[in-house]
Amino acid sequence: MDRSGAERPALALTWESDNTNHRWQFRLRPGVYFHDGSLLTSASVVASLNVSCNADCPWTAVKVVGPLVVFTSDSPMPNLPALLASDEFLIALVATADGKTPVGAIGTGPFQATGFNNGVLALTANENCWSGRPFADAIEIRMHRAVREQWLDLSLGRADLVEVPAEQIRLAQQQKLTVLISPPVTLIALQVSDSGALANVKLRAAIAAAVDRSALFNVIFQKQGEVTASLLPQGLTGYSFLFPADQDLNKAHELRGGLTTAPLTLHTEGDAAMQLAAQRIALNLHEAGFNVQVTNAQHADLVLRKLLIAGSDPAAALDRIVWDTGTIGSITEQTDAALFKREQMILDDKRIVPLLCLPEAFASGPRVRDLHLRADGTPDLADASLEDAR
Known part of the structure; x- marks a missing residue:
């Protein structure tokens, strides 16, 4: 979804329905690769969806039909594209070329996971991302850190982006934080x-x-x-x-x-x-x-x-x-x-x-530029950049 909440092509270039929305077919964007170099195919998409939703899915069945991913259902699915745009159905590599289960999350997006140590998730820019290389070279996400500590990190320049719970938006504004509110x-x-x-x-x-x-x-x-x-x-x-x-x-x-x-x-x-x-x-x-x-x-x-x-x-x-x-x-x-x-x-x-x-709300530091919130209130880090500190 774009910032206004409308569906836009990403891994799927086009989609169409027939049989009064009981059947949908999605044509994939060609030349997309997972972070490990594996080619994105309709089979890998179906495998990922079967893992992320193996019961009580919005569809009855999903299958490969040549270059297409086809969904069918016993009841109409007029809003299937919008459902598929949610994070529950992000496409990840389920099996490597030699049939093994990948270690860690391997996707197709602008950042790839490169490590997780002491509660810090390390992400680096995907140089070959289908949507273009992100501006930031790397991101570190520090897990399970209290909001008070996050705000202290922001004030000391140890963080560029911190959480602002809804009940603390007014306090963050009183403390002159730069707050983005969805x-x-x-x-x-x-x-x-x-x-x-x-x-x-x-x-x-x-x-x-x-x-x-x-x-x-x-x-x-x-x-x-x-x-x-x-x-x-x-x-x-x-x-x-x-x-x-x-x-x-x-x-x-x-x-x-x-x-x-x-x-x-x-x-x-x-x-x-x-x-x-x-x-x-x-x-x-x-x-x-x-x-x-x-x-x-x-x-x-x-x-x-x-x-x-x-x-x-x-x-x-x-x-x-x-x-x-x-x-x-x-x-x-x-x-x-x-x-x-x-x-x-x-x-x-x-x-x-x-x-x-x-x-949803987040506060950003002084060197962050062009940061926007997505339609679901999460920050769009791929399009954000940092002012050169030199």
């Missing part, structure tokens, strides 16, 4: 199990009505992004405001109707802010008569998740969320009315409870 590209949502006691949709609806989104927005995430009860942000669809987002404890008690459940478990994906959000949600649900315990267990009744809002096409973005959350069905009609109706059907089931749409 539009809302991350959906914070509560995924609710539909098994056991929560098979009752009224109990799931009671949970949705009990959450105080405004407290999450104002206190924890410091008024960044937007409060939402819609899966997609207002700027993408124009109809997000139609879904009521206010907490309604009276309605929650009415929907619960005196029903009691065993203690529910709540797990969260993410950092300290997400942990605080989970604690606040557990308190909200306690006020509605639910007993909720925040846990590290992966299989929980409730999961507080971060979901990517990808691209500028709302139907494709909704399709991506549907696939990420395991919701049944795809977006077959692409009209605004059909999109709204489809989202309403998903939300009425109360298995996904949208809470906030947040931006």
Whole structure:
């Protein structure tokens, strides 16, 4: 995807669908090589996709047809190109020419991995990249470094690019950091199990009505992004405001109707802010008569998740969320009315409870030039350059 969120040719030069979007064929760019010198072929693409998505894929089958990569499905896939543009389906070499499994990640992109030691991933420029050599000679990515330490590194010239969590954007701006901020590209949502006691949709609806989104927005995430009860942000669809987002404890008690459940478990994906959000949600649900315990267990009744809002096409973005959350069905009609109706059907089931749409942000050092954020909020390092320090 380009910076505006539209699909553009990369490893695939052209693509087309037939049979009412049940079949797609992609023609590959010729003369593309993996970092080890292996030629990119339709067979290597299919092998990579079978590894990255071996179950619950957006397609039923993917196969090689001469120079083409062909996808087929039992249901329509109108947004398949947008799904394939996401990082889940990056193409990597699965087997070397002699049939061995490669050591490390071998792709076709502008930077290639050359080492990983003491928590530092080393990348060097790919001189023969199909899209041209990147401006930077090398990148070092330091893993698992606290945000406070990253900002200190930036101030001392030991880092050129650091993370800025959404809840710390205002603080970074107050400290005069050069901050790049994306539009809302991350959906914070509560995924609710539909098994056991929560098979009752009224109990799931009671949970949705009990959450105080405004407290999450104002206190924890410091008024960044937007409060939402819609899966997609207002700027993408124009109809997000139609879904009521206010907490309604009276309605929650009415929907619960005196029903009691065993203690529910709540797990969260993410950092300290997400942990605080989970604690606040557990308190909200306690006020509605639910007993909720925040846990590290992966299989929980409730999961507080971060979901990517990808691209500028709302139907494709909704399709991506549907696939990420395991919701049944795809977006077959692409009209605004059909999109709204489809989202309403998903939300009425109360298995996904949208809470906030947040931006992604990064701070850059003084020698960084021409750095932009991609459509998913990640920095486009291939087109960035560094001012000569000499």
